[in-house]
Amino acid sequence: MRDGGQPVACIELDRFCEHCAYNLRTLPIYLDERTGIPIVRCTECGKFQSANDTATVFRPWLHRVTSLALGAWVIIIIAIFFWLGVAETAITFATLDVLTIRSGTQIQRVGGVTIRNVRGSGPLEVWNEMPGYGRFMAAILSASAGVAFLNALLMVVVMAHWRKVAYFATALGIPLAVAFAAAMIWRSEAPHLLGWSFTYILIHAGVNILGGIMGVMFGRPTARLAVRIFIPPTLRPRLAYLWIADGMTLPRH
Numbered sequence: 500m501r502d503g504g505q506p507v508a509c510i511e512l513d514r515f516c517e518h519c520a521y522n523l524r525t526l527p528i529y530l531d532e533r534t535g536i537p538i539v540r541c542t543e544c545g546k547f548q549s550a551n552d553t554a555t556v557f558r559p560w561l562h563r564v565t566s567l568a569l570g571a572w573v574i575i576i577i578a579i580f581f582w583l584g585v586a587e588t589a590i591t592f593a594t595l596d597v598l599t600i601r602s603g604t605q606i607q608r609v610g611g612v613t614i615r616n617v618r619g620s621g622p623l624e625v626w627n628e629m630p631g632y633g634r635f636m637a638a639i640l641s642a643s644a645g646v647a648f649l650n651a652l653l654m655v656v657v658m659a660h661w662r663k664v665a666y667f668a669t670a671l672g673i674p675l676a677v678a679f680a681a682a683m684i685w686r687s688e689a690p691h692l693l694g695w696s697f698t699y700i701l702i703h704a705g706v707n708i709l710g711g712i713m714g715v716m717f718g719r720p721t722a723r724l725a726v727r728i729f730i731p732p733t734l735r736p737r738l739a740y741l742w743i744a745d746g747m748t749l750p751r752h
C-alpha cells in the first residue's frame with residue numbers, strides 16, 4: 500500500500516502510534532490494496548499500522564485492565580480532592596486556633612521564643628498580643644492560597660473536559676463549603692467567638708477563591724510547562740489533551 504488511494508475515514512479518537520507513541524488522531528485511514536485491512540500511516544515515524552483498535556489478542560485484556568485502572572483513577576482523584584478540601588478547612592481552623600488562647604494561660608518569652616508557660620483552663624479568648632501576628636497571617640494565607648491553587652490546577656488538568664463555567668463554579672463553591680465547615684467546627688469549639696471568627700473565615704474564603712481562580716486561569720499553562728520540562732517528547736502525545744483542551748496543538752519537538 501502506498502499513499503495513492505483515497506482515505507476512507509480518519510482516526511477520530513486519541514490513538515497512539517505503536518512504534519513512536521505519536522497521537523494518530525485526525526490522520527487519514529486507507530484500505531490496504533491487497534488485504535482490504537484499514538491502515539493508518541504515522542506522520543511522525545512514517546510506519547504503517549492497523550487502524551483497527553481490536554487487532555491483537557491482547558485487546559480484551561487491555562480493556563479489562565483499562566476499566567480497572569479507570570475505576571482506581573476515579574477513586575484516587577476523588578480522594579485527592581477530598582483531602583485538599585480537608586486541608587483548606589484545617590488551615591482555616593488552625594488560624595482560629597492559633598489566634599486564641601485559654602484564659603489563665605501564662606505567657607513567657609525566653610530568648611525571643613514565646614512559651615505558654617501554664618496552660619489556662621478558662622474559656623478561649625482572642626490572643627490580642629500574639630507575637631509575630633503579621634508573619635503568621637502571611638504564612639497561613641499563602642498556604643491557603645497555595646492549596647486552593649493546587650486544587651484548581653488539578654481540576655483543570657484532570658477534568659480537562661469540563662466547561663469554564665464549571666471550573667469557576669467549583670473554584671467558588673469549594674471555599675464556601677470550606678468556610679461553612681470551618682464555622683461549624685469552630686462553633687462547637689468556641690461558640691462565644693463565632694462572630695469574631697467570621698472575619699478570618701471570610702478572609703480565608705476570599706484567599707481560597709483568589710487562589711482557585713488563579714489555578715483555573717494558569718493551571719493548564721503551568722501543567723503544559725511542566726510537561727515540556729519533565730516529560731520526554733515521545734511520551735508527550737499522550738498528554739496532548741492539555742493543548743487540545745485550550746484549542747492548541749501539541750508543539751513539535
Ligand SMILES: [Zn+2]
Binds near residue numbers: 516517541543544
Ligand atoms: Zn509513529
